[in-house]
Amino acid sequence: MIPEFDWGVFLSEPWNSYQIETTMKIVGMGFLVSAACGWIGVFLIVRRMALIGDAISHSVLPGIVLAAMLFHTLSGPWIIIGAGLAGFLTTVFIEWIQKHSRIKSDAAIGIVFTSLFALGIVMVSQMKGSVHLDADCVLFGNLAEVATRNGDFILPPNMIQAAIVLGLTILLSLMFYKELLVSSFDPILARSIGIRAGLVHYGKMAWLSVIVVTAFEAVGSVIVIAMLIIPGATALLLSDKLRVALVLSLVHALLSSVIGYHLALWLNSNIPAAMVVAGLLLFGLAWVFSPSQGIIPVWMARRDFSERIALSRSGRK
């Protein structure tokens, strides 16, 4: 079942001169997608909005399928507009249900995103034509194929789009860092000094849709949730400073892409899923060894503490 692990074949061979281009492209695409998700994920986590990430990543599907049906492509501006629209409708529907009934936010979110996702799947099952979009793509993603596709430039078009989106994600969050920080931490102060917290929120949701869409063809709509939450959650186990956590989420994205790629080669498996598993392992390591919150350091600190108390007690006797 599990192939024997061969250092040469699975670790060094991908990086020799024949295969390095493919390796770089696949790992690079994985990193770009996972980094953009992880970066915005940090902002979702600190506002306790992981559920929204879950919802948006599912509910943009009908928008993607509609744009793909009309424009026969899975990258470029139309897909982004379609998905942005679906993301916007999601937030509007959720608020509408909450406003006009007694249903609480979590159930309202659950209703809206599963319904839109189901609609998307039915549309996918009816799709015929030139675009490669099927249920497998939604569930597993097509990372290897997308990353090695030929385009007009040296790099495949999806990769260029992902690189631009990652760059813009970092740039925008640095430009609006103050606004993002204060409206996440203390919305009342934000509004009292004239920052429109609602606008910041909708902007963040719209940009989240863009990121999810960019990731869609490579990793599908479900794996992307793991990429939104796991890098940020790992980073926030290791640091209690937002800026450090953001940088650490990039490190996590890079490591999980590289390790995940080798894992996939070894196990001969789906690449995005292997990257998620690698990311989960990194989270596990941080959970056990993180200096401030890790299981072992916390346990050792507690043992030291109780030993010292025991010592001081016996000393007093």
Place this chain on the structure above:
Amino acid sequence: MAESESESPALEVHDLTVAYHKKPVLWGVDFEIPAGNLVGIVGPNGAGKSTLIKAAMGLLPLSSGWVEMFGEPLEENRHRVGYVPQREDIDWDFPVSVMDVVLMGRYGKLGLFKWPKKEDRRVAEESLAKVKMLPFANRQISNLSGGQQQRVFLARALAQESDMYFMDEPFAGVDAATESAIIDLLRDLKSKGKTVFVVHHDLSTVKEYFDWLILLNTRLVAHGPTEEVFNPDMLGKTYGGQLTVMTEVAEALARDDGLDATRRH
């Protein structure tokens, strides 16, 4: 400019009614507060104290009435208002340091796309020094005691360099040392001509701390200089429970579907 300012009150609230889900939580509140006072906002739980300061800062939709600061509409005076939130409203696990929090006080003065400058850092450090929290500048906010956390938010308000402050229960759950530090700070602000509104719970210290009072119980019971309004009669009215009739009417309003359009018909 200075002339007109000394004449117009620091805060004027006119016929202010605020409703949550159509249920009024503040009815027709009217008052004028002259500048340079320490103002205590006192009343039982659910009297609308926090609602009043949020409405005064223009953060809630008003069912009726208006608010003016220094004789001008709110919007033009945003930068002159400082705010200290209630402790429970803050997520203390949020990944920010003490310095980050205090620098937030400067954000209102920075334009879009601007990062805090050296000058802002200096103001933040001075503010921290005033509350004796400078040594903790790089600590994460969850690693502080309750009193220390409160002082960080006071430092943030100081860094805002405002003319008017709203503080939501700054004395709740703090140690005696912090309480006396806060009151020193309030007096210092007053001596500089600032107006400070403080939501307060402890009736035993009201007389000592504040020179002006707003007694609230969903409606305004009384307001004025402390020596005039702080008496058993007024306190009895404030804490004597809500008026049954007003509670009934508020419930009826919350149940009602058709009243939004009343005015036109």
Place this chain on the structure above:
Amino acid sequence: MNWWSSERRIPVSNCYWIVAIVFLLAAPSAFAARIGDLSETTVLEQAARFFTFQDPAVRMALIGCILLGICCGLLGTFIVVRQFALVGDTLAHAVLPGIALGYLWSLEKAPLPLFIGAVAAGIIGAVVVSLIRQTTKTKRDSALGIVLGGFYGVGILLISIIQERYPRDVAGLKSFLFGSAAALNESDVWMIGIITVVSVVILVLFYGQFKVVSFDGVYARSIGISAQFFHYLLMLLLAWAVVAALQAVGVVLVSAMLIIPAATAYLLTDRLHWMLLLSTCFGILVAAVGAFLSFLGPNLPTGPFIVLTASAVFLLVFAFAPRHGLVSRWWRRLKQTRQITRENSLKAIYHLQEAGGFAEEWITIEKLSEQRHRSAEETQQEVTSLVKHGLVLRDGNRLQFSPTGKSRAAEIVRNHRLWELYLTDRANIAPDHVHDDAEKIEHILGEETIRRMEESLNLPAVDPHGSQIPQVKKEVTS
């Protein structure tokens, strides 16, 4: 709102379903085939075949859907009232690695290994979430997100490995992702049936405990109920419901079956036992109808159709529910707005009479339109409506109160002035600020409140602006 204080009642009626289903299972079954392939011509005939259990080919699918509807409807109720929607979604995704391993065990779609694998993975997922929250500062939503995404990733990894190894067999495994009711066979249905029966029995036995724990965990502990035990029991039942629904609905959309039927029921009732019953009915309805729809065409995944049916039912109830529905609310609002308009016209007539010292009872329509600041046309409409409701008598261009109109007008004016007086006198509100408020409140003051105000103000005669407060003698007949 107070379903917790309602008397204990158990949704016994569900049990009859199970008896019927077990009976049907005993009948011989044939191979599954799509009804779309059969020779019927109209949808109606197909529906008749599908829903009457006549067609042995789809009997298993229909029974399976009914059972999963019961399971998800019941468990979903607790999901919705405890605000556990994300927990349901997480558990649904977390079972995937267990399914893959269970499949690997026997390399076929054998129910028992799949069941054990899925339930084990679901429970491990729930435990990991609790552990992450207990040992780190990670919040609930992130912990759930990590397990949801992470476990799903592990599941997909395993499935893709199996797929590489045994390419032929994987079609069966893939039906777990989006669901395929056609793939349900007799042994699957037996397993789902057993799950459903055991879940219902547990829910019936511990109904009271579940109710208390969902409403108030602290109180539950104070009377000796272990909230933690029932939390994990609920998680176990939830994992079972997920497994029951997996084949037909699929991993990705199971949470919809947990949330939407229960949320639909929540729109209709406040009581827990009614909600359980309604939610079960909706669950059965949408699962059966959705499965039927997916049978109508080739290659239609069942899960999405069930979910879309559920959303359609939700929308219908959302619009037409008798008390909270959009349409009934809009209708109530319209009626009330009209009533307020009529009452304002009555008040205007009263004011006109009052200005004349009540010497002249007849008022011209022009005067009324002037008083109300309305166009002649609008006033004509208002007058017509007043006459229709028997509130005024009309003589050409002139109006006069009918006896009912007169007493209603006096009531409105009294309400207005009493409220103004109350606000100025008792609530310290300035006399020049009370009018606008009274314009609203006058229409909704009840007799009880009026009586209390009159008592508190000692039957006042004059309002703060010096106008007389009319005394209203209630007629005995009304």
